[in-house]
Amino acid sequence: xxTWYEDINDxxxxxxxxxxxxxEEIIKYNKEYDNQYFHTDPELAKYSHFGGIIxxxxxxxxVGHRLMxxxxxxxxxxxxxxxIVPGVSGPSPGIKKMTFLQAVRPNDCISYKLTVVSKRxxxxxxxxxxxxxTIVATNQKGEKVFQSDVASFSKMRDFKPNMxxxxxxxAMKIPLLKNLIKR
Amino acid sequence: MxxxxxxxxxxxxxxxxxxxxxxxxxTKVTKAMIKEFALEFDPLPFHIDEKAAKASxxxxxxxxxxxxxxxxxxxxxxxxxxxxxxxxGMSITDLKWKRPVMANDVIGGTVTITLLKRAKSKxxxxxxxxxxxxxxxxxxxxxxxxxxxxxxxxxxEIGLEGIT
Numbered sequence: 001x002x003t004w005y006e007d008i009n010d011x012x013x014x015x016x017x018x019x020x021x022x023x024e025e026i027i028k029y030n031k032e033y034d035n036q037y038f039h040t041d042p043e044l045a046k047y048s049h050f051g052g053i054i055x056x057x058x059x060x061x062x063v064g065h066r067l068m069x070x071x072x073x074x075x076x077x078x079x080x081x082x083x084i085v086p087g088v089s090g091p092s093p094g095i096k097k098m099t100f101l102q103a104v105r106p107n108d109c110i111s112y113k114l115t116v117v118s119k120r121x122x123x124x125x126x127x128x129x130x131x132x133x134t135i136v137a138t139n140q141k142g143e144k145v146f147q148s149d150v151a152s153f154s155k156m157r158d159f160k161p162n163m164x165x166x167x168x169x170x171a172m173k174i175p176l177l178k179n180l181i182k183r
Numbered sequence: 184m185x186x187x188x189x190x191x192x193x194x195x196x197x198x199x200x201x202x203x204x205x206x207x208x209x210t211k212v213t214k215a216m217i218k219e220f221a222l223e224f225d226p227l228p229f230h231i232d233e234k235a236a237k238a239s240x241x242x243x244x245x246x247x248x249x250x251x252x253x254x255x256x257x258x259x260x261x262x263x264x265x266x267x268x269x270x271x272g273m274s275i276t277d278l279k280w281k282r283p284v285m286a287n288d289v290i291g292g293t294v295t296i297t298l299l300k301r302a303k304s305k306x307x308x309x310x311x312x313x314x315x316x317x318x319x320x321x322x323x324x325x326x327x328x329x330x331x332x333x334x335x336x337x338x339x340e341i342g343l344e345g346i347t
Contacts, residue, residue: 033253035260036269037189047189049270057272058256062224062249069226092248094279095328100272 001116002075004087004157005129008119016067016112016135021055023106029059050103057100060146064112064135090128090153102145109140119154126169127159187335193268195337196301196309203296207258207317212246214286220250245283251290251326252278255317259294268335270308278328282319289320297329306339 001008023042030039034056038048045053076086104110114135122128131154137146161169221230225247228235236244260267284290298312311334317326 033257035257036267038271044189047187054271056256057275058249058253062253065247065249066224066226092280094277095275096277098275098278100274103271 001089001131001154002072002079002086005119005131005154006157007087008116008131008154010116010118013113013115014068014071016064016071016114018109018111019063019067020109021059021063021104021106023053026053026055026059026106029062030056034058053106055104055108057098057146060100060104060110060137061098061148063110064137064146064148067112068114068135087157088155090125090155092150092152093130094151096132096149096151098146098148100146102139102143104139104145108145110137110145111139112137117149121156122153125153126161126165127156128153129156130154187268190266190268190335192266193335194263194265195268196299196311196334197337198265199296199299199311199334201296201299205259205262205264205294207255207262207291207293209289209291210254210258211287211289212250212254212284214244217244217246217250217286220253221247224249241283241285244286246285246288248280248326251280251284251317252328254290255292255315255326255328256330258291259313259315263294267332268337270333270335272330272332273310274331276329276331278326280326282323282325284319284325288325290317290325292317292324298331301336301342302333307336308333309336310334 001012001014003012027040030036038045038050038054039056040053042053072089079086112135114133116131116133118132119129122130131152133150133152135148135150136144139145218231221227229239229241229245230236230247233244293316295314295316296311297314298310300310302308302310311332313330313332315326315328315330316324319325
């Protein structure tokens with residue numbers, strides 16, 4: 001999100017855009033990462049219960065992530081152009097559940113939408129909050145094909161560290177100490 | 184018997200066992216691999232740009248978590264003692280990116296079968312849970328996840344009684 005942690009509300013959502021999968025791309029991804037006959041060979045895939053070649057579920061997830069990165073970048077640039085300082089997104093600690101609901105086939109156009117479900121301050125990273133969001137992907141027929149319940153860090157704008165936290169943050173800036181603390 | 188000529192010699196439900204563990208071998212994640220993947224799926228500065236990566240909390244080029252997952256799935260398919268007669272993944276649960284994978288880290292680890300059961304309504308399929316534990320060269324876990332997958336049953340007519 002480009003909103004600061006403090007300003008994010010449950011239910012806030014963001015359309016991430018649409019992506020049309022080509023057979024060529026599906027095969028290219030799968031030959032590298034998910035080499036199974038119903039992912040790589042249109043002829044052999046006819047023998048599978050899918051009846052044809054389908055995208056890897058992980059590929060579907062990766063494309064959604066790419067669209068999210070692009071959308072955030074676009075919004076950040078627009079905010080900066082207006083003189084607004086955008087909120088800062090951090091890395092994702094994980095995904096509670098990713099569900100592959102329908103096959104994604106060549107020439108399917110998939111739309112992704114992110115919705116914030118809840119948020120709370122991070123227990124491990126002072127100055128950061130955690131957002132729990134759901135990414136839902138829908139095909140051109142309106143069928144839900146994929147859902148991912150993802151957690152991500154979001155920086156606090158108004159965070160005032162206490163003495164102990166300030167010491168910790170200062171120590172993290174020293175390379176050797178940083179390595180020691182990480183272990 | 185299964186009628187799919189493609190999968191007849193693949194590993195079926197009957198060939199797997201609970202607790203079965205597969206070593207994933209090793210994959211060196213080079214800077215070039217990280218940049219190539221990130222440009223396609225995760226074009227954030229700390230995956231691509233040396234300077235931005237150095238200034239980030241991680242202190243260097245790190246792989247996209249999605250890349251670690253993609254490589255994990257690739258290693259699992261490659262290192263199972265045969266080709267799995269999979270009928271597709273249904274879900275992934277409890278995925279955690281525990282540590283960054285830095286450029287030139289070597290990742291490996293294990294996949295363990297933690298659930299193996301017949302599907303009541305679909306006699307042709309079994310359900311298998313594959314627990315991934317991906318580690319770096321220091322034996323530190325970098326990522327975990329559980330893949331819930333459908334696996335073809337070789338003889339669907341046998342052994343359905345007693346399944347709840």
